[in-house]
Amino acid sequence: GNSVTQMEGPVTLSEEAFLTINCTYTATGYPSLFWYVQYPGEGLQLLLKATKADDKGSNKGFEATYRKETTSFHLEKGSVQVSDSAVYFCALSDRTGTASKLTFGTGTRLQVTL
Amino acid sequence: DTAVSQTPKYLVTQMGNDKSIKCEQNLGHDTMYWYKQDSKKFLKIMFSYNNKELIINETVPNRFSPKSPDKAHLNLHINSLELGDSAVYFCASSGDVGNTIYFGEGSWLTVV
Numbered sequence: 001g002n003s004v005t006q007m008e009g010p011v012t013l014s015e016e017a018f019l020t021i022n023c024t025y026t027a028t029g030y031p032s033l034f035w036y037v038q039y040p041g042e043g044l045q046l047l048l049k050a051t052k053a054d055d056k057g058s059n060k061g062f063e064a065t066y067r068k069e070t071t072s073f074h075l076e077k078g079s080v081q082v083s084d085s086a087v088y089f090c091a092l093s094d095r096t097g098t099a100s101k102l103t104f105g106t107g108t109r110l111q112v113t114l
Numbered sequence: 115d116t117a118v119s120q121t122p123k124y125l126v127t128q129m130g131n132d133k134s135i136k137c138e139q140n141l142g143h144d145t146m147y148w149y150k151q152d153s154k155k156f157l158k159i160m161f162s163y164n165n166k167e168l169i170i171n172e173t174v175p176n177r178f179s180p181k182s183p184d185k186a187h188l189n190l191h192i193n194s195l196e197l198g199d200s201a202v203y204f205c206a207s208s209g210d211v212g213n214t215i216y217f218g219e220g221s222w223l224t225v226v
Contacts, residue, residue, distance in 0.1 A: 034215075038155075042220075043220040044157075099145050099162040100145070100208050104157040107156070
């Protein structure tokens with residue numbers, strides 16, 4: 001079956017540091033890949049996505065590239081801010097008939113300090 | 115103009131009670147979902163409906179019963195609540211293009 005593996009957190013960084021959160025996946029076929037973010041006490045927000053190999057998703061300074069050869073979708077940001085503190089979830093989507101089923105990683109908590 | 119809205123946001127109830135969480139989406143999507151996030155933040159799909167028809171039904175106790183009166187609504191009813199049902203329940207929806215799933219803000223259920 002499908003699975004997503006994320007690096008364990010928490011990840012603690014100083015403001016303006018470079019961020020990488022690793023994500024690898026196992027899937028049959030060619031799934032779409034996503035990063036979702038959950039800020040403290042809030043719901044899940046779509047951060048970025050990529051639907052095919054070599055696609056790069058980007059949003060709010062975050063980027064991730066769909067690497068089929070390494071089955072990875074690592075999240076990066078060049079300069080993090082305190083407001084980026086949240087839990088980040090990597091996920092893959094595959095179709096079951098007319099529904100898309102998301103398989104999530106366990107989430108990585110990011111804490112950014114001044 | 116919230117895309118996926120669910121109520122209530124917070125719910126504290128006693129063991130053995132029956133409760134419902136309501137969900138509505140105004141995105142015009144045909145497919146809706148319920149996901150559960152446990153205390154360790156792990157997210158797992160529970161159900162999916164497409165145009166009022168059940169498509170995905172993961173291994174969920176039959177105390178949980180989704181109901182979809184129309185394609186814009188998917189409610190979750192839980193009977194005989196147990197302590198282990200305490201979690202955050204997320205409603206979500208998706209269209210046919212791009213597979214992107216949009217989530218509501220979550221309903222924090224605490225069973226005491």
